[in-house]
Amino acid sequence: xxxxxxxxxxxxxxIKRFKKRSLKFKNxxxxxxxxxxxxxxxxxxxxxxxNKIKKIQKEIRLGNFFQKLH
Numbered sequence: 001x002x003x004x005x006x007x008x009x010x011x012x013x014x015i016k017r018f019k020k021r022s023l024k025f026k027n028x029x030x031x032x033x034x035x036x037x038x039x040x041x042x043x044x045x046x047x048x049x050x051n052k053i054k055k056i057q058k059e060i061r062l063g064n065f066f067q068k069l070h
Contacts, residue, residue: 018053
């Protein structure tokens, strides 16, 4: 599954959408972030946004791990 940045989308709304989608699917390894060239190609790669997304992924991984323990 790929999640793409919508045309003229704010990064914060993208991160909210990313979090909602990844919680729904719970399989983070298959989640790929694609920037379709609507903006600068390094847009998602900027450290600030990359770290936010990594943090969300880590939270969900931990949540999945603890769900398996129950």
